[in-house]
Amino acid sequence: MKLQRATLLGLYAIIELADQPDLQLSRSEIARKFDVSSNHLSKVMRELGKAGLVEAVRGVGGGYRFCGNARRTTLLDIIQIFEDFRFDSPDQREPGMGTEIGKALDLVLGEINESINSTLRSISLATMLMLKNRRQAVPSEQSTGDSSIQSSRPGQLS
Amino acid sequence: MALPGVRLFDMNTTITGDSLLIREARADDLAAIIGIDDQVTNIAKPEYWRDMFTQYELNREHRFFLVADEYAKVVGFIIGEVRAWEFGSAPCGWVFAIGVDPARRQSQVASRMLAALCDQFAQAGVTKVRTMTSRQDHVLLSFFRSQGLMAGPYQQLEKDLS
Numbered sequence: 333m334k335l336q337r338a339t340l341l342g343l344y345a346i347i348e349l350a351d352q353p354d355l356q357l358s359r360s361e362i363a364r365k366f367d368v369s370s371n372h373l374s375k376v377m378r379e380l381g382k383a384g385l386v387e388a389v390r391g392v393g394g395g396y397r398f399c400g401n402a403r404r405t406t407l408l409d410i411i412q413i414f415e416d417f418r419f420d421s422p423d424q425r426e427p428g429m430g431t432e433i434g435k436a437l438d439l440v441l442g443e444i445n446e447s448i449n450s451t452l453r454s455i456s457l458a459t460m461l462m463l464k465n466r467r468q469a470v471p472s473e474q475s476t477g478d479s480s481i482q483s484s485r486p487g488q489l490s
Numbered sequence: 491m492a493l494p495g496v497r498l499f500d501m502n503t504t505i506t507g508d509s510l511l512i513r514e515a516r517a518d519d520l521a522a523i524i525g526i527d528d529q530v531t532n533i534a535k536p537e538y539w540r541d542m543f544t545q546y547e548l549n550r551e552h553r554f555f556l557v558a559d560e561y562a563k564v565v566g567f568i569i570g571e572v573r574a575w576e577f578g579s580a581p582c583g584w585v586f587a588i589g590v591d592p593a594r595r596q597s598q599v600a601s602r603m604l605a606a607l608c609d610q611f612a613q614a615g616v617t618k619v620r621t622m623t624s625r626q627d628h629v630l631l632s633f634f635r636s637q638g639l640m641a642g643p644y645q646q647l648e649k650d651l652s
Contacts, residue, residue, distance in 0.1 A: 406632075449625075454635045455632075456632060459632075462636070462638065
């Protein structure tokens with residue numbers, strides 16, 4: 333499974349902001365952390381804003397702030413902001429889909445889709461933060477070594 | 491003060507909920523457990539739960555049946571068992587039933603019960619906990635995900651026998 337770059341940036345940014353909901357982070361701070369251009373992030377932040385997940389804070393010290401519900405927002409919600417990520421069967425008008433082989437293949441592809449769908453739907457931003465913080469707490473584990481721009485907090489159980 | 495054989499839940503949590511006691515299930519809890527399950531699943535199965543309790547009483551060494559007790563009212567239950575070598579799996583704790591009174595959802599009842607059960611599993615000497623849920627049950631899946639459970643190395647397969 334491969335996500336588009338804008339989708340990945342959207343996920344990075346929203347998870348970073350959700351980790352520090354009381355703070356606002358500038359676009360350049362987020363861009364620097366994930367080693368992307370600030371311009372590239374601009375459109376991504378706009379989309380997250382339109383979805384009601386972040387709000388722009390103007391003025392000195394301004395930036396973006398998370399304003400969604402981390403326990404209610406899933407990875408799938410974020411992904412679907414940026415791409416047409418659907419779990420439909422292959423278009424039945426595609427050549428071969430009406431054949432017995434096409435139908436059997438459809439069964440297998442449907443199984444894969446269902447698994448991806450349920451995984452992305454069941455992982456909230458809060459769960460992602462818990463996973464991230466857990467990785468940070470285990471130094472022996474191979475991790476990217478990243479750290480929050482400000483500080484991390486222990487994950488909150490639901 | 492805890493009754494004999496009843497263990498007070500003592501994990502630090504971020505919520506106020508000192509009234510909630512996680513304790514071993516008793517026969518007189520069955521009516522409440524059956525009622526909660528009926529509310530959650532819309533399928534009443536009293537015989538199943540009575541049998542479950544009987545099995546639990548016969549095998550307390552490896553099976554754990556806990557309830558969340560709020561001011562003497564059962565608001566949730568959880569059942570788990572240490573199983574070894576099924577499907578080639580080394581001994582681990584299986585969570586095979588969990589239910590919370592719908593009116594008490596979103597107040598960490600399930601989290602506390604799971605934590606208490608995991609504590610029991612750890613005391614029984616296992617280091618891993620597993621469960622199985624329907625892919626369609628996003629509420630339950632999300633709950634277990636929020637507690638840190640991830641997809642494991644086993645895949646469940648099935649087919650129709652008709």
